[in-house]
Amino acid sequence: MSKYFSPFVIPFCIGVVLLFAFCIWKYIRWYKGFDRLQRAIIRKNIFSWKFLPAIWEIVMESLLHRRIFKRNLLLGYMHASIAFGWFLLIVVGFFEAEFGIQGSKPFWVAIFYRFFQHEHNTFPSAAVFTQVMDGLLLFVLSGITIAFVKMIYSRIVGMKKATKHVIFDHFARVSLWCIFPFRLLSESVTAAMYHNGGFLTQTIGDILPFANEYVEYTYWLLYSLSLGVFFTAMPFSRYMHIFTEVFLIYFRRLGVKENEQKSGYTMYELSACSRCGICIDACPLNKQLDIKGVQSVYFLRDIRYKMLKDEIADNCLMCSRCASDCPVQLDLMAIRRQMRDKKELDTKNNYRYLDTVRAFNAMDRVVYFAGCMSHLTPGIPDAMEKIFETVGQKYWYMDKEASICCGRPLMQQGFHTQASELRRKNTQLIVQSHARLLITSCPICYQSFTKEYKLPIKVMHHTEYIDMLIKSGKLKVNKDASLKVTYHDPCELGRGCGIYDEPRDVLNSVAVLMKTPEEREHSLCCGFNLGNTVIELEQQEKIRNAALENLQTGNPDLICTACPMCKKAFTRATEAKVMDVAELVVKKIGE
Amino acid sequence: MRNLKFGFAISIPRSINMDTADNRLLKQLEEEVPSFKRCMNCGACSATCSARQFTDYNIRRIHSLFRMQQYQDLENELKPCMLCGKCTLVCPRGVNLRSMIMNMRKILTDPKRKDNE
Numbered sequence: 001m002s003k004y005f006s007p008f009v010i011p012f013c014i015g016v017v018l019l020f021a022f023c024i025w026k027y028i029r030w031y032k033g034f035d036r037l038q039r040a041i042i043r044k045n046i047f048s049w050k051f052l053p054a055i056w057e058i059v060m061e062s063l064l065h066r067r068i069f070k071r072n073l074l075l076g077y078m079h080a081s082i083a084f085g086w087f088l089l090i091v092v093g094f095f096e097a098e099f100g101i102q103g104s105k106p107f108w109v110a111i112f113y114r115f116f117q118h119e120h121n122t123f124p125s126a127a128v129f130t131q132v133m134d135g136l137l138l139f140v141l142s143g144i145t146i147a148f149v150k151m152i153y154s155r156i157v158g159m160k161k162a163t164k165h166v167i168f169d170h171f172a173r174v175s176l177w178c179i180f181p182f183r184l185l186s187e188s189v190t191a192a193m194y195h196n197g198g199f200l201t202q203t204i205g206d207i208l209p210f211a212n213e214y215v216e217y218t219y220w221l222l223y224s225l226s227l228g229v230f231f232t233a234m235p236f237s238r239y240m241h242i243f244t245e246v247f248l249i250y251f252r253r254l255g256v257k258e259n260e261q262k263s264g265y266t267m268y269e270l271s272a273c274s275r276c277g278i279c280i281d282a283c284p285l286n287k288q289l290d291i292k293g294v295q296s297v298y299f300l301r302d303i304r305y306k307m308l309k310d311e312i313a314d315n316c317l318m319c320s321r322c323a324s325d326c327p328v329q330l331d332l333m334a335i336r337r338q339m340r341d342k343k344e345l346d347t348k349n350n351y352r353y354l355d356t357v358r359a360f361n362a363m364d365r366v367v368y369f370a371g372c373m374s375h376l377t378p379g380i381p382d383a384m385e386k387i388f389e390t391v392g393q394k395y396w397y398m399d400k401e402a403s404i405c406c407g408r409p410l411m412q413q414g415f416h417t418q419a420s421e422l423r424r425k426n427t428q429l430i431v432q433s434h435a436r437l438l439i440t441s442c443p444i445c446y447q448s449f450t451k452e453y454k455l456p457i458k459v460m461h462h463t464e465y466i467d468m469l470i471k472s473g474k475l476k477v478n479k480d481a482s483l484k485v486t487y488h489d490p491c492e493l494g495r496g497c498g499i500y501d502e503p504r505d506v507l508n509s510v511a512v513l514m515k516t517p518e519e520r521e522h523s524l525c526c527g528f529n530l531g532n533t534v535i536e537l538e539q540q541e542k543i544r545n546a547a548l549e550n551l552q553t554g555n556p557d558l559i560c561t562a563c564p565m566c567k568k569a570f571t572r573a574t575e576a577k578v579m580d581v582a583e584l585v586v587k588k589i590g591e
Numbered sequence: 592m593r594n595l596k597f598g599f600a601i602s603i604p605r606s607i608n609m610d611t612a613d614n615r616l617l618k619q620l621e622e623e624v625p626s627f628k629r630c631m632n633c634g635a636c637s638a639t640c641s642a643r644q645f646t647d648y649n650i651r652r653i654h655s656l657f658r659m660q661q662y663q664d665l666e667n668e669l670k671p672c673m674l675c676g677k678c679t680l681v682c683p684r685g686v687n688l689r690s691m692i693m694n695m696r697k698i699l700t701d702p703k704r705k706d707n708e
Contacts (some may be wrong), residue, residue: 350670372675407671537685
């Protein structure tokens with residue numbers, strides 16, 4: 001034992017012990033915070049086939065960072081080189097020590113192998129291992145170099161704005177960055193003295209002017225110190241994401257979801273955020289209004305360090321643009337809702353006045369739910385009624401007279417009890433109508449019906465329904481090849497529910513659909529999303545103008561959308577024609 | 592609804608004594624929702640309101656009452672709102688009515704305020 005001990009390993013050992021102690025303590029505490037339903041899901045699925053895709057995703061994301069690669073090659077390389085490179089350095093180093101030193105040995109020998117084993121060629125392919133280890137070290141160092149350049153000039157990796165970190169994160173980052181240069185130097189000095197280095201360390205070692213025992217010891221001590229400091233800081237800094245992401249992916253793959261209230265799972269999500277800052281560039285509040293400090297990265301950090309202010313939680317459009325870019329795929333919108341929880345303000349029995357609304361027997365009819373906003377754009381329900389009549393479909397216009405909100409606007413603001421009251425009423429009306437299909441014109445209601453309601457019947461957005469009618473030949477439309485249109489993906493329909501193709505197919509069958517620079521997952525919010533209650537009209541207009549500009553590229557004859565709110569927002573601002581998909585289809589109905 | 596039943600209603604006098612008036616809540620609301628002041632009392636919000644279809648909930652009235660610092664029972668009067676946001680979208684003056692309603696509720700239900708009274 002004493003042969004493989006030297007006092008410089010103490011900081012490293014302390015760091016490792018603290019790291020694992022804190023991590024295990026935190027993970028157990030958070031796991032205890034899971035609610036009964038979440039635990040039941042884990043118990044049910046833990047020995048199922050879902051285990052395999054989870055492992056695959058963990059390798060692809062936690063080690064290789066595939067999603068960041070897709071975004072920017074250099075940024076992906078930076079993350080992969082540090083994460084995957086370091087991982088391989090540990091694994092290969094472990095085997096090298098295992099083969100190189102026979103018999104029992106303390107765990108730190110693998111980390112400080114060169115210091116304890118001056119001989120090379122201790123086993124047949126030792127030389128190969130030496131070169132591979134040097135190659136891996138170079139791989140990691142290249143990533144650290146990019147990270148350093150990124151700190152000074154983040155545009156090199158395609159990021160306009162980088163995260164402003166708290167001082168503690170800077171401290172952890174510096175200790176991380178120190179690890180690998182010190183490893184290089186210490187191994188080089190040892191190589192200079194004992195000629196046991198690879199292509200990199202031996203070359204550098206031969207150049208180094210001072211190579212004696214004292215210099216060697218100092219460098220190894222510094223290497224051990226930076227490791228120890230980083231490991232100690234890790235559970236409290238953003239680098240907690242390294243381990244947490246693994247658990248998060250695993251739980252998510254098992255089927256665990258966010259709740260209305262903060263739970264242990266939320267704690268995993270908070271710590272899985274690496275504060276990479278990719279969400280900052282995505283946020284329309286940053287892009288158009290230059291509002292800082294409200295983006296998801298800061299929001300999650302503030303929750304984690306318990307310094308969240310209400311106006312930061314409230315100042316978000318809930319357009320989920322950041323969530324679609326997030327490389328960890330955190331459920332940012334759900335966490336936002338949890339933090340907006342209104343507690344005592346969220347009262348019961350506010351909507352007793354709805355008790356008088358009675359259901360209609362709509363057997364063998366479809367239910368049409370226009371949604372509150374559609375009442376402000378009467379063209380959309382009118383068009384839908386016309387379409388129903390054309391295809392001979394009997395329908396019940398559920399909210400024609402008595403318009404009940406679907407409850408999602410309340411939920412977005414954290415009134416969970418009140419929202420559930422509205423949901424209960426609507427569910428009751430729909431179930432009692434005995435209809436088989438619910439069609440809605442409002443993406444907000446659609447998302448609510450599909451995700452928050454537990455309806456026994458199928459729910460469709462009107463674009464899906466029209467698409468189905470056209471494809472099945474029930475609705476015949478004429479294609480106008482001279483009409484150029486652009487399509488605006490509403491946040492709630494596109495990113496919210498993943499409906500991108502149906503409206504596009506419909507538009508392609510009646511007109512010529514043009515591409516816009518930002519579309520599908522990258523579509524811009526119209527600014528009037530009900531998620532935000534902080535920004536004022538003038539600010540909303542700025543966001544809308546940016547979205548409008550995007551839609552007007554290529555001078556289309558018509559701007560199409562599938563959301564009454566977006567339509568209302570755009571109609572006010574432009575001379576150009578704005579229409580809902582349904583309204584356009586009605587004009588093009590053929591024989 | 593009361594008005595409809597009898598054709599008339601009796602209101603309590605609503606004069607404000609400017610010397611004793613306490614406008615702290617109003618100031619607080621104006622700070623949270625700067626657009627509050629823009630209102631010209633046109634009533635478009637009440638006209639489009641979904642809750643108004645079922646009850647005598649009246650945003651314009653609530654706005655006026657709050658401005659005149661008549662907070663009696665305003666807290667409960669705000670409850671029928673479904674926050675659907677139609678009022679905000681139709682407002683010709685760009686008053687952020689959803690935010691106004693939420694903040695009014697927040698201010699009026701603040702336990703600190705009740706302690707002071």
